[in-house]
Amino acid sequence: MPGNPLVPRLQGLGTTIFAEMSALALETGSINLGQGFPDDDGPQAIKQAAVDAIWAGRNQYPPGIGVPKLRLAIAEHQRRFYNLELDPDSEVLVTAGATEAIAAAMLAMVDAGDEVIALEPYYDSYVASIVMAGGVRVPVTLHAPDFRLDVERLRNAVTSRTRLILLNSPHNPTGTVLTRDELQAVAAVAIEHDLYVVTDEVYEHLVYDGEHVPIARLPGMWERTLTISSAGKTFALTGWKIGWVTGPSALVAAVRTTKQFLTYVNGAPFQPAVAVGLGLDDSFYATLASDLRRKRDLLCAGLASVGFSVFKPAGTYFVTADVRPLGYGDGVTFCRDLPKRAGVVAIPHSVFYDNVETGRPLVRFAFCKRDEVLVEAVSRLGQLVS
Numbered sequence: 001m002p003g004n005p006l007v008p009r010l011q012g013l014g015t016t017i018f019a020e021m022s023a024l025a026l027e028t029g030s031i032n033l034g035q036g037f038p039d040d041d042g043p044q045a046i047k048q049a050a051v052d053a054i055w056a057g058r059n060q061y062p063p064g065i066g067v068p069k070l071r072l073a074i075a076e077h078q079r080r081f082y083n084l085e086l087d088p089d090s091e092v093l094v095t096a097g098a099t100e101a102i103a104a105a106m107l108a109m110v111d112a113g114d115e116v117i118a119l120e121p122y123y124d125s126y127v128a129s130i131v132m133a134g135g136v137r138v139p140v141t142l143h144a145p146d147f148r149l150d151v152e153r154l155r156n157a158v159t160s161r162t163r164l165i166l167l168n169s170p171h172n173p174t175g176t177v178l179t180r181d182e183l184q185a186v187a188a189v190a191i192e193h194d195l196y197v198v199t200d201e202v203y204e205h206l207v208y209d210g211e212h213v214p215i216a217r218l219p220g221m222w223e224r225t226l227t228i229s230s231a232g233k234t235f236a237l238t239g240w241k242i243g244w245v246t247g248p249s250a251l252v253a254a255v256r257t258t259k260q261f262l263t264y265v266n267g268a269p270f271q272p273a274v275a276v277g278l279g280l281d282d283s284f285y286a287t288l289a290s291d292l293r294r295k296r297d298l299l300c301a302g303l304a305s306v307g308f309s310v311f312k313p314a315g316t317y318f319v320t321a322d323v324r325p326l327g328y329g330d331g332v333t334f335c336r337d338l339p340k341r342a343g344v345v346a347i348p349h350s351v352f353y354d355n356v357e358t359g360r361p362l363v364r365f366a367f368c369k370r371d372e373v374l375v376e377a378v379s380r381l382g383q384l385v386s
């Protein structure tokens with residue numbers, strides 16, 4: 001392999017299986033419940049605002065930190081939902097999706113050899129971003145059946161090299177929503193060991209049981225926390241790639257420093273449109289959660305009726321199921337067979353782990369699809385047992 005030895009280290013991370021499964025979906029005409037993108041695009045008002053922005057000439061580089069209207073809307077959103085008061089000029093940074101925010105945060109905060117504690121199974125860009133920053137990931141595994149955070153494990157994972165804790169709640173792929181008590185325990189560890197926390201909250205509005213609590217709200221946490229979110233999931237506009245980071249100005253400035261050499265800026269006409277979305281009234285957010293709750297329940301019940309062991313998620317787009325009751329020991333084999341056997345695509349959990357064995361029998365299905373697509377998927381899955 002020519003070039004930087006980093007390249008082979010990045011190859012083989014999660015995206016390979018996504019590509020394989022998407023190709024299988026196309027080849028077999030399967031329903032793709034692998035990748036987490038919705039069937040239906042987001043609200044008309046947001047899309048119209050983007051069209052208007054293009055016609056109004058908002059097509060050149062926006063300011064490096066993001067357009068003022070969006071930064072204001074992000075600050076207002078944090079106040080409205082979480083009672084967090086932000087300075088939109090120094091404590092908010094717009095990024096190319098949450099993905100860039102994660103990468104820029106790791107590059108800004110992690111030095112070669114620093115350890116980053118992250119919840120496993122991991123969203124795949126965490127692994128890549130830590131690797132690119134030269135850091136060392138230290139998993140704290142969420143185990144089936146309830147995928148709760150084991151705080152003792154987290155505490156024991158801290159060493160003199162630990163730099164930060166990378167959190168994700170609501171958590172992809174398990175759907176765990178960390179409780180206030182769990183977050184308080186994480187906060188206690190961070191404060192005791194003087195660690196930073198980077199928290200990925202892209203599913204903040206996709207919570208069906210319990211409530212989303214930003215860790216930045218807990219006492220002693222604002223000054224050590226970078227909070228990341230994105231328009232993709234909240235507004236079902238995953239292709240727009242408008243994300244943001246909020247936190248104390250010194251940390252946000254550090255992320256801005258690395259971000260400017262990744263993309264510099266992005267999405268000029270989409271930024272003011274996302275500001276419109278963030279300002280939508282409470283009924284939008286309530287309907288978003290209730291629609292997805294119904295879809296979750298539909299798919300969970302369907303998977304259970306086919307015979308899977310189903311771990312009902314409290315949030316996100318995803319449900320995890322154990323394939324052993326269907327006669328498989330390995331989720332990868334199951335996912336490779338599934339398109340041909342039943343015309344459905346899922347993703348094996350094991351690609352999200354360092355401890356591959358832990359995820360071996362688990363697979364992830366996305367339920368952010370139209371109800372009739374989910375009903376058809378469940379009916380097709382019935383072929384596994386008929």
Ligand SMILES: Cc1ncc(COP(=O)(O)O)c(C=O)c1O
Nearest residue numbers: 097098099123172202230232243
């Ligand atoms: C946990 C998590 N973080 C970040 C992202 C990516 O967000 P964006 O599309 O805004 O880069 C995803 C997308 O699937 C995700 O699941």
